[in-house]
Amino acid sequence: MPLLTVQNLPGAVIETPPETTLLAALQAAGFDWRHACGAKGRCTTCRVQVLAGGENLAPLTEAERRYNTAGRLRPDERLTCQARLLTGELLARVPEATKLPHVQYE
Numbered sequence: 001m002p003l004l005t006v007q008n009l010p011g012a013v014i015e016t017p018p019e020t021t022l023l024a025a026l027q028a029a030g031f032d033w034r035h036a037c038g039a040k041g042r043c044t045t046c047r048v049q050v051l052a053g054g055e056n057l058a059p060l061t062e063a064e065r066r067y068n069t070a071g072r073l074r075p076d077e078r079l080t081c082q083a084r085l086l087t088g089e090l091l092a093r094v095p096e097a098t099k100l101p102h103v104q105y106e
Contacts, residue, residue: 007091011103022092041061041079041081046080049076049093
């Protein structure tokens with residue numbers, strides 16, 4: 001099963017079913033993750049910075065392409081509500097702008 005590791009979120013090493021979004025996998029594992037639009041791809045608050053393994057993700061969704069074109073999503077970022085890890089491993093981190101105040105990050 002694909003493996004998601006969030007480098008700056010202690011304990012965030014998660015087996016991720018390929019049909020599940022990164023956000024759904026994180027939430028199922030008990031992690032609180034910012035997502036203002038209800039996981040509909042209408043904002044960028046759930047973004048994650050991809051450090052390694054981006055080639056293991058499904059292609060960008062329409063929402064991700066739209067935010068990327070508008071400059072609201074950097075080339076090394078994906079929306080956790082949209083991105084699916086298909087195979088292998090993904091190393092990521094929570095960007096400073098989307099950290100939750102009550103969560104301890106490393």
